Amino acid sequence: MAATTARRVRIAATASAVLLGGSLLGASTAQASSSAEPSAWPQKPYGIVTAKSGLNVRQYPSTDSSVKYVLPYHAKRGLDCKIRAQIINGNPYWYKLRDSNYWISARYVHNVGHVKLCKDRYPSSLTDSPKAREAMG
Secondary structure (H helix, E strand, O other), X not given: OHHHHHHHHHHHHHHHXXXXXXXXHHHHHHHHHHHOOOOOOOOOOEEEEOOOOOEEEEOOOOXXXXXXXXXXXXXXXXXXXXXXXXXXXXXXXXXEEOOOOOEEEHHHEEEEOOOOEHHHHOOOOOOOXXXXXXXXX
């Protein structure tokens, strides 16, 4: 009898938690969508593809890397950070796309907003410690 009662209490507690969690999730989603601006433009910084033939999105910042997909002309995508890598028509920068681990050449992108260097956006304990800064001068 005690085992059955304990089981019923656990089931009731689980059901209450699920219902409460679902109602809170719905409230936070509604609040976020009402305060957000239209999503036609990504948040800054973002880039607009300037290559009329489209822009290859690559696994790594190099033309030796595999093409994952192609962004069409005038496509807008959020930019996470940039690095110096393979030079493409005089431009050494590559942008990491926001919300993915893929890269695009900065040569064929007009960026809107400031794009930080990846080393500044994601500092490493190997380069961002007092000892490392002292060694770099």
